[in-house]
Amino acid sequence: MPILHNRVNNDELKRRMLESDEARVTLSFYQYHNLEDPKQFRNELFLRWSKLDVFGRIYVAKEGINGQISVPESKFEGFKADMYSIPWLNGVRLNIAVDDDGKSFYKLKIKVRDKIVADGLDDESFDVTKRGSHLSAEEVNALMDDPDTVVVDMRNHYESEVGYFEGAIRPDVETFREALPLVEDMLEDQKDKPIIMYCTGGIRCEKASAYYLHRGFQKVHMIDGGIIEYARQCDQKGLPKRFIGKNFVFDERMGERITNDVISRCHQCGAPCDTHVNCANDACHILFIQCPACAEKYDACCSKACNDFKALPEEEREALKGKVEFNGTKFGKGRYKALRKDEPLDVS
Structure with missing residues (x-):
């Protein structure tokens, strides 16, 4: 039975991607189409595109496909030919990233969903x-x-x-x-x-x-x-x-620059900044905007509480997981700016 999902540790896959000097092309695409068997199509696609070293996130549903991926530059034409050999995907526009360092994805994930975009519509x-x-x-x-x-x-x-x-x-x-x-x-x-x-x-x-x-x-x-x-x-x-x-993108880049205008501010100190990050405390992981100075001050965390937690020995962190609230457990994406950032970790 062929392997239809990744079995290598995510941290290892990310390390390989960051250290690789292979040129890759980041792109997105979608197509509405009536799929009779999304699961079978998903499995076939995983086998085909794994051979082409495609990385990224693809959703397949009865209504079609929605993908954000990266492809080795040397295999781009081969990928394109393979994709267009699928009749209902033939000629689909590929939106090529405008600000790309090739480090957008580190593995291939293809998931079957009810819809290719969650819209709540009938x-x-x-x-x-x-x-x-x-x-x-x-x-x-x-x-x-x-x-x-x-x-x-x-x-x-x-x-x-x-x-x-x-x-x-x-x-x-x-x-x-x-x-x-x-x-x-x-x-x-x-x-x-x-x-x-x-x-x-x-x-x-x-x-x-x-x-x-x-x-x-x-x-x-x-x-x-x-x-x-x-x-x-x-x-x-x-x-x-x-x-x-910037155009926010849902991959490791977090954004691609369209113009040089910086229209947002660091959620911690208020300095002009438009760099999105996830809190380095994995128990929090909230998405927020952080400038280089605050990244250094808080060790890439969104608050002193998260910084304190991240500095604890691993066994203490494991013992406290689920018992301590962080920004990411209390607030949605990007809502960090409403919080006080200098409260110490409370483990009482």
Whole structure:
């Protein structure tokens, strides 16, 4: 029976990736398609793409596929040929990362899910194929010059904190599922205005645009290929970028720079910074923004409490796990900025 998952320790895989000088290409893709047997397709794909040294995170569901991966540069054409040999994936656009060091992923994970994006929608209640129109970078810039145009960020707050389109509505949410009804309420009296929606690579807007058209919005548009493709087209055609800052990405890089603007601040000291990290205390692991000075001061942790815990001997940490609350056990992603950071570890 072939091995259909990784059996090497994650720390070892990450070490190999960081020490490797192999050039790799980071990319994302998605496709809606009716899959009869997602599990069988997942297993076949794992075997095929493991041979090509593909790393990354791929979700497979009855409604299609959604992937963020990296491929060795030397095997990219072979991967592309293999992918396009699957009839329903033939010609699918590959969103190539715009700021890539090749260290985005360190292993291949392919998971079967109920949906390729968790949206909370009843797909049977509306026609998901009747989606909004796709806009090129040139069309985005032109439509944004229209004062009636409403621009909506369909991402989560921790994504838009480090980068966004000028003048965009940015919902204060942690999930796409939360954003859908909130945005609908916010735009209730603007259903006849041109609406441009955007997300990282376009997949969230595909479903959202169909839903909003179903709900009575009349002029729904989305950026073709999301922020990634918009930035690529701007670079290729010499267009001004209306997106400023960083594009948050869900891999080891945490972000790719679109412009040199730093629009966010360190959650600990308030200095200009747009570097997302996870707390180095594994019992916490909260996502937050940290500048180099605070990373040194707190040993890459989000608080003194986490720093104190991380410094304890391993046996003491194990004994305290589950008994001590940290930022990551109390708060959602990016909510750290509301906390006091200098409280010592309380083990009472």
